[in-house]
Amino acid sequence: GEQVEQLPSILRVQEGSSASINCTYENSASNYFPWYKQEPGENPKLIIDIRSNMERKQTQGLIVLLDKKAKRFSLHITDTQPGDSAMYFCAANDSGYNKLTFGKGTVLLVSP
């Protein structure tokens, strides 16, 4: 099966700066890489995803990069706001199966 490593586990940034979270995966056949945001007491919500036919995707202050050779993908949040403070999970699909393997999560803390 797939294995996903996510770093850092905790990330502290100042409001207005950027934040980056990195994930690596093992299965070169994985082709779908979503990012979920979970706020305290809330359910995880899909915020952006990228498929293996793309190297970069951007939406509403979020950028995802995918490096298939290195089996690495990353989330970049530009101009962070206190509302971006949350737990973020990356995931990769287990190719051929109807399932995702998640990273351990990153707690992002944005201070004013």
Place this chain on the structure above:
Amino acid sequence: DTTVKQNPRYKLARVGKPVNLICSQTMNHDTMYWYQKKPNQAPKLLLFYYDKILNREADTFEKFQSSRPNNSFCSLYIGSAGLEYSAMYLCASSRDGPYEQYFGPGTRLTVL
């Protein structure tokens, strides 16, 4: 309505007793998933239903059961709870394989 509902939100159980958790969605999604989430760990897939077909992960095969009486409902059943079952249990559903999974708020199970 993109809501996945879970009941109960909190569950206290005694060691050796059974536990039944409920999940529902009205999005007509063909796949429903159950994850176990412990602190500082990645959400771990326990099992999923694709339509009426149950797929259980090999390492949790004997610990968890599930039923899906109709497209909207899916249960997670623990026959005899142990202390190690204390965790957050997240239900998710998707229309198209592992893509765009919608998560419920989770059930926090505490086994004493």
